[in-house]
Amino acid sequence: MARILIRGERQLSGQVAISGAKNAALPILAASILAGEGENCLAPIPWLNDVIVMLDLLQSLGLEIETDGVGTVYVRAANLIGWEAPYELVNRMRASVLIMGPLLARLGRARISLPGGCAIGSRPIDLHLRGFHALGAEVQANHGYVEVQAQKLQGAYIYLDYPSVGATENIMMAATLAEGTTVIENAAAEPEIINLAEFLNNMGARISGYGTDRIEIEGVEHLRGTKQVVIPDRIEAATYLIAGALAGGKVTIGPVDTGAMRAVLAKLQEAGCNIVSERDNELTVLPSACLQGIDARTLPYPGFPTDVQPQLIAILTQAHGASLVTETVFENRFQHVPELCRMGAQIKVSGRQALVRGPSRLTGTTVTATDLRAGAALILAGLVAQGETIVTNAYHIDRGYVQIVEKLRALGADIERLPDI
Numbered sequence: 001m002a003r004i005l006i007r008g009e010r011q012l013s014g015q016v017a018i019s020g021a022k023n024a025a026l027p028i029l030a031a032s033i034l035a036g037e038g039e040n041c042l043a044p045i046p047w048l049n050d051v052i053v054m055l056d057l058l059q060s061l062g063l064e065i066e067t068d069g070v071g072t073v074y075v076r077a078a079n080l081i082g083w084e085a086p087y088e089l090v091n092r093m094r095a096s097v098l099i100m101g102p103l104l105a106r107l108g109r110a111r112i113s114l115p116g117g118c119a120i121g122s123r124p125i126d127l128h129l130r131g132f133h134a135l136g137a138e139v140q141a142n143h144g145y146v147e148v149q150a151q152k153l154q155g156a157y158i159y160l161d162y163p164s165v166g167a168t169e170n171i172m173m174a175a176t177l178a179e180g181t182t183v184i185e186n187a188a189a190e191p192e193i194i195n196l197a198e199f200l201n202n203m204g205a206r207i208s209g210y211g212t213d214r215i216e217i218e219g220v221e222h223l224r225g226t227k228q229v230v231i232p233d234r235i236e237a238a239t240y241l242i243a244g245a246l247a248g249g250k251v252t253i254g255p256v257d258t259g260a261m262r263a264v265l266a267k268l269q270e271a272g273c274n275i276v277s278e279r280d281n282e283l284t285v286l287p288s289a290c291l292q293g294i295d296a297r298t299l300p301y302p303g304f305p306t307d308v309q310p311q312l313i314a315i316l317t318q319a320h321g322a323s324l325v326t327e328t329v330f331e332n333r334f335q336h337v338p339e340l341c342r343m344g345a346q347i348k349v350s351g352r353q354a355l356v357r358g359p360s361r362l363t364g365t366t367v368t369a370t371d372l373r374a375g376a377a378l379i380l381a382g383l384v385a386q387g388e389t390i391v392t393n394a395y396h397i398d399r400g401y402v403q404i405v406e407k408l409r410a411l412g413a414d415i416e417r418l419p420d421i
């Protein structure tokens with residue numbers, strides 16, 4: 001079992017390199033299926049467990065993959081032959097569902113093991129499937145698998161009941177090769193959606209309106225390989241900003257797109273964090289006098305991101321006063337709270353709200369990561385806790401953070417991986 005040990009109360013200072021965004025790289029890798037000719041050159045791809053599973057999945061479908069082992073991936077999809085994502089791969093990575101749209105567009109069929117729920121919620125894919133059905137696909141779910149088939153997808157008007165990131169991505173990818181025009185209303189507008197749409201257009205798609213709640217896709221005959229830059233990971237960036245704000249030194253992070261972090265910067269500054277931008281696409285957090293409790297509510301972009309909610313709660317345990325954090329995106333995303341309370345935090349959860357009182361003196365103990373962002377929150381708490389904190393099930397963290405131990409150690413943290421038991 002992967003474990004990470006942190007000895008707390010070390011001041012952090014220095015520079016952190018932010019990796020390519022996991023939540024942009026995964027849909028972009030899935031979209032590379034759509035290129036019937038040529039080669040896709042994608043960088044920087046973050047070297048994460050989820051990315052490696054996605055590359056395995058693409059190879060199992062017949063795609064040719066090469067990497068430079070650092071961060072560039074080359075994909076050729078001309079001889080795409082498979083259309084199925086088996087249980088053992090989907091079970092390891094929910095984002096496998098993102099190959100459905102590209103397979104449906106390229107081959108007219110896709111069959112994936114229905115992704116189960118995970119620690120943060122049931123994570124259904126009904127909006128994805130309703131979108132495929134609107135595009136003319138036949139959808140069948142049985143024996144734990146879902147299969148979609150269509151002779152030729154037809155453009156359609158699709159209203160999403162919820163601005164789902166994955167559903168927007170899957171439907172947008174499927175619609176690129178449909179006959180006619182598709183409109184996705186109430187679409188997700190995350191920066192990762194913009195990055196994916198730019199990639200698709202660079203391959204020859206005709207997409208407009210991405211980054212707003214109404215995306216229009218005019219179907220084309222075929223797409224071909226291209227080069228694509230992956231955006232920096234705004235969630236990783238937020239995590240290190242909070243680490244710096246907690247541990248009281250001067251920490252600079254980059255590259256970042258500050259425009260994609262407005263909600264995070266607004267809330268951290270409201271809480272009293274001292275964050276400045278000394279150079280383009282960099283941010284620096286400096287020691288601050290004292291932190292104040294704030295209220296926060298997670299929302300679809302451009303609202304405060306749910307993927308930073310656990311890390312925000314970790315720092316609010318050190319703020320003076322009370323903070324009310326409302327999680328509106330996932331139904332069960334407070335699994336980090338009982339673990340933080342075992343370290344001495346004062347947090348009460350009622351439904352979708354967590355009330356945090358502070359400041360609390362945290363003390364190290366053994367805690368369990370339940371998902372990647374909860375795990376990151378426990379590491380952050382360990383940085384300021386008295387004594388030793390051991391985070392178990394640390395494999396969750398490695399799914400979303402490239403070299404988190406090395407990056408924090410380079411800032412001065414006393415952190416190490418413990419041998420598996």
Ligand code: EPZ
Pocket residue numbers: 022023024026095121122123124125126127128129162163164165166167306307329330331372373400
């Ligand atoms: C993406 O997940 C991200 N993952 C998540 O990041 C992120 O938390 C989430 O978007 C929200 O921003 C990737 O991009 C790989 P959703 P996704 O569809 O697409 C409900 C991380 O930590 N819903 O926007 O699965 C769903 O249950 C991960 O990096 C339906 O009801 O998120 C949830 O309550 C965690 N039906 C809400 O919508 C559907 O068909 C948001 O889900 C789809 C979603």
